[in-house]
Amino acid sequence: MNFTLIRLFALACALLGVGFSQGYAASDSSYSVGKVKMYVQTAASTVSADPSTPSSFQVSVGDGVPGYASSSFKTLVGSTFPLSFNGLMEDYTMNYSTLAAMDAAFPDGTYTVTIGGVAVNLSLTGDLYPVTPQVIGITNGSWNGGSLVVSDPTKDCVLTFNTFTNYANGSGGVGSIMSFEIVEAAALAIPVRQGVTNSHAVESAIGGLIGEISYSATPFTSFTIPANTLTQGSTYGGWLTFATFVGGVNTTSISGATGVAPYSVVTDFLVIAGSSSSSSSSSSSSSSSSSSSSSSSSSSSSSSSSSSSSSSSSSSSSSSSSSSSSSDSGSSHGAGAPSAWFFATLILLRQSRKLLGSIKRAVE
Numbered sequence: 001m002n003f004t005l006i007r008l009f010a011l012a013c014a015l016l017g018v019g020f021s022q023g024y025a026a027s028d029s030s031y032s033v034g035k036v037k038m039y040v041q042t043a044a045s046t047v048s049a050d051p052s053t054p055s056s057f058q059v060s061v062g063d064g065v066p067g068y069a070s071s072s073f074k075t076l077v078g079s080t081f082p083l084s085f086n087g088l089m090e091d092y093t094m095n096y097s098t099l100a101a102m103d104a105a106f107p108d109g110t111y112t113v114t115i116g117g118v119a120v121n122l123s124l125t126g127d128l129y130p131v132t133p134q135v136i137g138i139t140n141g142s143w144n145g146g147s148l149v150v151s152d153p154t155k156d157c158v159l160t161f162n163t164f165t166n167y168a169n170g171s172g173g174v175g176s177i178m179s180f181e182i183v184e185a186a187a188l189a190i191p192v193r194q195g196v197t198n199s200h201a202v203e204s205a206i207g208g209l210i211g212e213i214s215y216s217a218t219p220f221t222s223f224t225i226p227a228n229t230l231t232q233g234s235t236y237g238g239w240l241t242f243a244t245f246v247g248g249v250n251t252t253s254i255s256g257a258t259g260v261a262p263y264s265v266v267t268d269f270l271v272i273a274g275s276s277s278s279s280s281s282s283s284s285s286s287s288s289s290s291s292s293s294s295s296s297s298s299s300s301s302s303s304s305s306s307s308s309s310s311s312s313s314s315s316s317s318s319s320s321s322s323s324s325s326s327s328d329s330g331s332s333h334g335a336g337a338p339s340a341w342f343f344a345t346l347i348l349l350r351q352s353r354k355l356l357g358s359i360k361r362a363v364e
Contacts, residue, residue: 029064029256032262033111034243036057037099038265042147056094057106060092062089063089064256066256068089068116069116070115071116072114073112074114076106109123110124118253120250123246123247127263130165130166130265131165135269137158137159137160138159140155147235150230150274161220161223167198175201175244176198176245177195177262179239180192180239180240183237184237192225196214196220230271236271239266
Protein backbone atom coordinates (compact mmCIF):
# COMPACT_ATOMS: atom_id res chain seq x y z
CA MET A 1 0.00 0.00 0.00
CA ASN A 2 2.16 3.07 -0.27
CA PHE A 3 0.94 4.76 2.85
CA THR A 4 1.30 8.36 2.56
CA LEU A 5 -1.09 10.87 1.65
CA ILE A 6 -4.36 9.95 2.85
CA ARG A 7 -2.66 7.77 5.14
CA LEU A 8 -1.69 11.17 5.11
CA PHE A 9 -5.14 12.39 4.87
CA ALA A 10 -7.48 10.43 6.86
CA LEU A 11 -6.19 7.21 6.00
CA ALA A 12 -8.24 6.32 3.09
CA CYS A 13 -5.26 5.26 1.17
CA ALA A 14 -2.31 4.11 3.12
CA LEU A 15 1.25 5.17 2.77
CA LEU A 16 1.51 8.40 0.96
CA GLY A 17 1.76 6.31 -2.17
CA VAL A 18 -1.96 6.05 -2.41
CA GLY A 19 -2.46 9.64 -1.64
CA PHE A 20 -5.81 11.14 -0.91
CA SER A 21 -7.93 8.61 -2.46
CA GLN A 22 -8.86 5.21 -1.51
CA GLY A 23 -11.51 5.26 -4.09
CA TYR A 24 -14.51 6.03 -1.97
CA ALA A 25 -15.90 8.65 -4.31
CA ALA A 26 -16.33 9.11 -8.04
CA SER A 27 -13.41 11.55 -8.10
CA ASP A 28 -10.75 13.12 -5.93
CA SER A 29 -10.36 16.86 -6.50
CA SER A 30 -7.26 17.33 -4.35
CA TYR A 31 -3.54 17.58 -5.08
CA SER A 32 -0.68 17.66 -2.61
CA VAL A 33 2.96 17.54 -1.66
CA GLY A 34 3.59 15.92 1.70
CA LYS A 35 5.75 13.99 4.11
CA VAL A 36 4.74 11.12 6.37
CA LYS A 37 6.22 9.40 9.39
CA MET A 38 4.94 5.86 9.93
CA TYR A 39 4.78 3.81 13.11
CA VAL A 40 3.60 0.39 14.24
CA GLN A 41 1.90 -0.23 17.60
CA THR A 42 2.37 -3.68 19.09
CA ALA A 43 1.45 -3.18 22.76
CA ALA A 44 -0.30 -0.75 25.07
CA SER A 45 2.81 1.40 25.40
CA THR A 46 4.92 0.15 22.49
CA VAL A 47 4.87 2.32 19.37
CA SER A 48 7.95 2.14 17.16
CA ALA A 49 9.02 3.31 13.72
CA ASP A 50 7.64 1.12 10.94
CA PRO A 51 10.61 -1.13 10.03
CA SER A 52 9.52 -1.40 6.39
CA THR A 53 8.67 2.22 5.61
CA PRO A 54 9.36 4.70 8.44
CA SER A 55 9.36 7.79 6.20
CA SER A 56 7.73 8.67 2.90
CA PHE A 57 7.59 11.64 0.51
CA GLN A 58 4.78 11.95 -2.02
CA VAL A 59 3.26 14.17 -4.58
CA SER A 60 -0.23 13.20 -5.69
CA VAL A 61 -2.96 14.54 -7.95
CA GLY A 62 -6.49 13.15 -7.73
CA ASP A 63 -8.39 12.11 -10.84
CA GLY A 64 -10.97 14.80 -10.20
CA VAL A 65 -8.44 17.59 -10.77
CA PRO A 66 -8.71 19.09 -14.29
CA GLY A 67 -5.71 17.98 -16.36
CA TYR A 68 -4.62 15.40 -13.79
CA ALA A 69 -3.43 12.93 -16.46
CA SER A 70 -0.58 15.27 -17.33
CA SER A 71 1.11 16.00 -14.00
CA SER A 72 4.66 16.56 -12.79
CA PHE A 73 6.51 18.33 -10.02
CA LYS A 74 9.73 20.28 -9.68
CA THR A 75 12.12 19.89 -6.74
CA LEU A 76 13.91 22.69 -4.91
CA VAL A 77 17.00 22.22 -7.12
CA GLY A 78 14.97 22.38 -10.32
CA SER A 79 14.72 18.70 -11.20
CA THR A 80 11.37 17.72 -12.74
CA PHE A 81 9.68 14.36 -12.18
CA PRO A 82 6.53 13.09 -13.89
CA LEU A 83 3.71 11.51 -11.90
CA SER A 84 2.29 8.14 -12.88
CA PHE A 85 -1.18 6.69 -12.41
CA ASN A 86 -1.26 4.13 -9.58
CA GLY A 87 -4.82 2.97 -10.09
CA LEU A 88 -6.18 5.72 -7.91
CA MET A 89 -4.43 8.93 -8.88
CA GLU A 90 -1.36 10.46 -10.44
CA ASP A 91 1.38 9.82 -7.94
CA TYR A 92 5.10 10.09 -7.17
CA THR A 93 6.28 8.35 -4.01
CA MET A 94 9.67 7.74 -2.46
CA ASN A 95 10.11 5.73 0.73
CA TYR A 96 13.12 6.09 3.03
CA SER A 97 14.65 4.13 5.87
CA THR A 98 15.16 7.27 7.96
CA LEU A 99 13.61 10.70 8.28
CA ALA A 100 17.04 12.27 7.75
CA ALA A 101 17.46 10.47 4.44
CA MET A 102 14.06 11.67 3.25
CA ASP A 103 14.77 15.25 4.29
CA ALA A 104 18.14 15.16 2.55
CA ALA A 105 16.54 14.00 -0.69
CA PHE A 106 13.50 16.29 -0.40
CA PRO A 107 14.22 19.23 1.93
CA ASP A 108 11.46 21.46 3.23
CA GLY A 109 10.66 24.29 0.85
CA THR A 110 8.39 25.26 -2.03
CA TYR A 111 7.59 22.60 -4.62
CA THR A 112 6.00 23.37 -7.96
CA VAL A 113 3.29 20.97 -9.14
CA THR A 114 2.26 21.29 -12.79
CA ILE A 115 -1.16 19.89 -13.67
CA GLY A 116 -2.49 20.11 -17.20
CA GLY A 117 -0.04 22.91 -17.95
CA VAL A 118 -0.93 24.93 -14.83
CA ALA A 119 1.97 25.43 -12.39
CA VAL A 120 1.10 25.71 -8.70
CA ASN A 121 3.51 26.34 -5.82
CA LEU A 122 2.96 24.40 -2.59
CA SER A 123 5.05 25.33 0.44
CA LEU A 124 6.04 22.44 2.70
CA THR A 125 8.00 23.94 5.58
CA GLY A 126 8.24 23.85 9.36
CA ASP A 127 8.35 20.09 10.07
CA LEU A 128 5.01 20.52 11.83
CA TYR A 129 4.36 16.82 12.39
CA PRO A 130 1.54 16.13 14.84
CA VAL A 131 2.07 13.93 17.90
CA THR A 132 2.32 10.20 17.21
CA PRO A 133 -1.15 8.55 17.18
CA GLN A 134 -1.67 5.73 19.66
CA VAL A 135 -4.39 3.46 21.02
CA ILE A 136 -4.20 4.07 24.77
CA GLY A 137 -7.23 2.14 26.00
CA ILE A 138 -9.38 -0.86 25.06
CA THR A 139 -12.61 -2.25 26.45
CA ASN A 140 -13.49 -5.83 25.46
CA GLY A 141 -9.96 -6.46 24.29
CA SER A 142 -6.23 -6.39 25.03
CA TRP A 143 -2.81 -6.46 23.38
CA ASN A 144 -1.48 -9.95 22.86
CA GLY A 145 1.41 -11.21 20.76
CA GLY A 146 1.83 -7.81 19.14
CA SER A 147 -1.81 -7.52 18.05
CA LEU A 148 -4.92 -5.84 19.42
CA VAL A 149 -7.22 -8.74 20.19
CA VAL A 150 -10.96 -8.07 20.48
CA SER A 151 -12.11 -10.54 23.13
CA ASP A 152 -15.71 -10.92 21.96
CA PRO A 153 -16.62 -9.51 18.52
CA THR A 154 -20.32 -10.01 19.28
CA LYS A 155 -20.04 -7.12 21.73
CA ASP A 156 -19.01 -3.47 21.33
CA CYS A 157 -15.28 -2.77 21.54
CA VAL A 158 -14.25 0.77 22.50
CA LEU A 159 -10.81 2.04 21.50
CA THR A 160 -9.46 5.16 23.18
CA PHE A 161 -6.83 7.30 21.43
CA ASN A 162 -4.30 9.83 22.66
CA THR A 163 -5.37 13.42 22.02
CA PHE A 164 -4.37 15.09 18.78
CA THR A 165 -2.91 18.11 20.54
CA ASN A 166 -3.03 21.40 18.63
CA TYR A 167 -5.61 19.96 16.26
CA ALA A 168 -7.68 23.13 16.58
CA ASN A 169 -4.91 25.41 15.34
CA GLY A 170 -3.51 22.96 12.81
CA SER A 171 -0.50 22.22 15.04
CA GLY A 172 0.81 25.61 14.06
CA GLY A 173 -0.12 25.11 10.40
CA VAL A 174 -3.41 26.00 8.72
CA GLY A 175 -5.52 22.90 9.23
CA SER A 176 -5.73 19.34 10.50
CA ILE A 177 -7.16 15.93 9.68
CA MET A 178 -7.63 12.94 11.94
CA SER A 179 -8.84 9.56 10.76
CA PHE A 180 -9.26 5.98 11.90
CA GLU A 181 -9.86 2.96 9.71
CA ILE A 182 -9.96 -0.83 9.89
CA VAL A 183 -9.48 -2.99 6.78
CA GLU A 184 -9.99 -6.72 6.24
CA ALA A 185 -7.79 -8.34 3.60
CA ALA A 186 -9.74 -11.55 2.98
CA ALA A 187 -13.03 -9.82 2.22
CA LEU A 188 -11.51 -6.65 0.74
CA ALA A 189 -13.74 -4.70 3.10
CA ILE A 190 -13.47 -1.58 5.24
CA PRO A 191 -16.01 -2.15 8.01
CA VAL A 192 -14.84 0.73 10.16
CA ARG A 193 -13.76 4.27 9.30
CA GLN A 194 -14.17 7.78 10.62
CA GLY A 195 -12.43 11.04 9.84
CA VAL A 196 -12.62 14.69 10.82
CA THR A 197 -10.99 17.89 9.58
CA ASN A 198 -11.07 21.46 10.80
CA SER A 199 -10.85 22.77 7.22
CA HIS A 200 -14.09 23.22 5.27
CA ALA A 201 -12.10 23.38 2.01
CA VAL A 202 -10.45 20.02 2.66
CA GLU A 203 -13.75 18.50 3.77
CA SER A 204 -15.26 19.55 0.46
CA ALA A 205 -12.36 18.16 -1.58
CA ILE A 206 -11.92 14.74 0.03
CA GLY A 207 -14.87 14.24 2.37
CA GLY A 208 -16.61 11.76 0.13
CA LEU A 209 -13.48 9.68 -0.28
CA ILE A 210 -13.62 8.30 3.21
CA GLY A 211 -17.33 8.33 3.71
CA GLU A 212 -17.27 9.51 7.30
CA ILE A 213 -14.92 12.48 7.12
CA SER A 214 -16.64 15.67 8.21
CA TYR A 215 -15.92 19.09 9.60
CA SER A 216 -15.20 19.23 13.33
CA ALA A 217 -13.57 21.90 15.46
CA THR A 218 -12.24 19.19 17.76
CA PRO A 219 -10.66 15.74 17.21
CA PHE A 220 -12.29 12.54 18.44
CA THR A 221 -10.59 10.58 21.22
CA SER A 222 -12.37 7.24 20.99
CA PHE A 223 -14.15 4.97 18.57
CA THR A 224 -16.67 2.22 19.22
CA ILE A 225 -16.45 -0.81 16.96
CA PRO A 226 -20.09 -1.95 16.99
CA ALA A 227 -20.98 -5.47 18.04
CA ASN A 228 -20.88 -8.01 15.18
CA THR A 229 -18.88 -5.68 12.91
CA LEU A 230 -15.78 -7.88 13.00
CA THR A 231 -15.83 -11.56 12.07
CA GLN A 232 -14.68 -14.06 14.63
CA GLY A 233 -11.21 -15.37 13.83
CA SER A 234 -10.46 -12.74 11.17
CA THR A 235 -7.41 -10.48 11.07
CA TYR A 236 -7.65 -6.78 10.22
CA GLY A 237 -5.36 -3.83 9.76
CA GLY A 238 -5.96 -0.70 11.84
CA TRP A 239 -4.74 2.78 10.85
CA LEU A 240 -4.81 5.93 12.97
CA THR A 241 -3.67 9.13 11.26
CA PHE A 242 -2.96 12.70 12.41
CA ALA A 243 -2.11 15.24 9.68
CA THR A 244 -1.30 18.95 9.59
CA PHE A 245 -1.49 21.18 6.50
CA VAL A 246 0.97 24.03 6.14
CA GLY A 247 1.43 26.86 3.69
CA GLY A 248 -2.26 27.45 3.06
CA VAL A 249 -5.11 25.57 1.41
CA ASN A 250 -5.12 26.51 -2.28
CA THR A 251 -8.60 26.58 -3.80
CA THR A 252 -7.95 29.22 -6.48
CA SER A 253 -5.04 28.14 -8.71
CA ILE A 254 -7.00 25.32 -10.35
CA SER A 255 -10.75 25.71 -10.57
CA GLY A 256 -12.64 23.04 -8.65
CA ALA A 257 -9.52 21.61 -7.01
CA THR A 258 -7.85 21.97 -3.60
CA GLY A 259 -4.10 21.92 -3.04
CA VAL A 260 -2.42 21.23 0.31
CA ALA A 261 1.00 20.50 1.78
CA PRO A 262 0.65 18.17 4.78
CA TYR A 263 2.88 16.60 7.38
CA SER A 264 1.29 13.45 8.72
CA VAL A 265 1.99 10.74 11.26
CA VAL A 266 0.38 7.31 10.87
CA THR A 267 0.27 4.42 13.32
CA ASP A 268 -0.64 0.93 12.08
CA PHE A 269 -1.61 -2.11 14.12
CA LEU A 270 -3.12 -5.55 13.62
CA VAL A 271 -6.60 -6.30 14.97
CA ILE A 272 -7.67 -9.89 15.61
CA ALA A 273 -11.32 -10.71 16.30
CA GLY A 274 -11.37 -13.27 19.10
CA SER A 275 -13.98 -15.85 19.92
CA SER A 276 -16.98 -15.16 22.14
CA SER A 277 -17.02 -18.83 23.14
CA SER A 278 -13.37 -18.79 24.10
CA SER A 279 -14.01 -15.62 26.07
CA SER A 280 -16.86 -17.30 27.91
CA SER A 281 -14.75 -20.42 28.39
CA SER A 282 -11.93 -18.34 29.76
CA SER A 283 -14.29 -16.56 32.10
CA SER A 284 -15.80 -19.87 33.20
CA SER A 285 -12.37 -21.37 33.72
CA SER A 286 -11.31 -18.34 35.73
CA SER A 287 -14.44 -18.59 37.84
CA SER A 288 -13.89 -22.32 38.39
CA SER A 289 -10.27 -21.72 39.32
CA SER A 290 -11.27 -18.98 41.72
CA SER A 291 -13.86 -21.26 43.31
CA SER A 292 -11.34 -24.09 43.63
CA SER A 293 -8.78 -21.73 45.11
CA SER A 294 -11.34 -20.46 47.60
CA SER A 295 -12.26 -24.01 48.60
CA SER A 296 -8.61 -24.97 49.01
CA SER A 297 -7.94 -21.87 51.06
CA SER A 298 -10.89 -22.65 53.31
CA SER A 299 -9.72 -26.24 53.83
CA SER A 300 -6.19 -25.12 54.55
CA SER A 301 -7.43 -22.53 56.98
CA SER A 302 -9.45 -25.04 59.02
CA SER A 303 -6.58 -27.53 59.29
CA SER A 304 -3.66 -25.14 59.83
CA SER A 305 -2.39 -23.10 62.72
CA SER A 306 -2.38 -19.32 62.67
CA SER A 307 1.29 -19.28 61.79
CA SER A 308 0.84 -21.81 58.99
CA SER A 309 -2.10 -19.85 57.69
CA SER A 310 0.01 -16.70 57.58
CA SER A 311 2.75 -18.52 55.67
CA SER A 312 0.17 -19.89 53.23
CA SER A 313 -1.21 -16.41 52.71
CA SER A 314 2.25 -15.05 51.97
CA SER A 315 2.90 -17.84 49.48
CA SER A 316 -0.46 -17.25 47.82
CA SER A 317 0.27 -13.54 47.53
CA SER A 318 3.64 -14.25 45.93
CA SER A 319 2.04 -16.67 43.47
CA SER A 320 -0.65 -14.15 42.61
CA SER A 321 1.95 -11.45 42.00
CA SER A 322 3.93 -13.78 39.75
CA SER A 323 0.78 -14.69 37.83
CA SER A 324 -0.15 -11.05 37.41
CA SER A 325 3.30 -10.21 36.10
CA SER A 326 3.12 -13.04 33.60
CA SER A 327 -0.30 -11.91 32.44
CA ASP A 328 0.85 -8.33 31.92
CA SER A 329 3.80 -9.49 29.88
CA GLY A 330 1.59 -11.67 27.72
CA SER A 331 -1.02 -9.01 27.01
CA SER A 332 1.65 -6.48 26.13
CA HIS A 333 3.87 -8.45 23.83
CA GLY A 334 3.08 -12.12 23.93
CA ALA A 335 6.18 -14.12 23.13
CA GLY A 336 8.22 -11.00 22.43
CA ALA A 337 8.73 -8.88 19.34
CA PRO A 338 6.21 -9.33 16.51
CA SER A 339 7.09 -12.15 14.13
CA ALA A 340 7.73 -12.01 10.40
CA TRP A 341 4.10 -13.11 10.02
CA PHE A 342 3.02 -9.93 11.78
CA PHE A 343 4.69 -7.63 9.27
CA ALA A 344 3.84 -9.83 6.28
CA THR A 345 0.19 -9.66 7.32
CA LEU A 346 0.37 -5.90 7.80
CA ILE A 347 1.84 -5.44 4.32
CA LEU A 348 -0.87 -7.68 2.85
CA LEU A 349 -3.54 -5.57 4.51
CA ARG A 350 -2.00 -2.40 3.11
CA GLN A 351 -2.04 -3.87 -0.39
CA SER A 352 -5.64 -5.01 0.06
CA ARG A 353 -6.62 -1.49 0.96
CA LYS A 354 -5.06 -0.18 -2.22
CA LEU A 355 -6.68 -2.92 -4.33
CA LEU A 356 -10.04 -2.19 -2.76
CA GLY A 357 -9.69 1.44 -3.79
CA SER A 358 -8.87 0.45 -7.37
CA ILE A 359 -11.85 -1.90 -7.61
CA LYS A 360 -14.21 0.69 -6.14
CA ARG A 361 -12.98 3.35 -8.55
CA ALA A 362 -13.32 1.01 -11.53
CA VAL A 363 -16.91 0.19 -10.60
CA GLU A 364 -17.81 3.87 -10.30
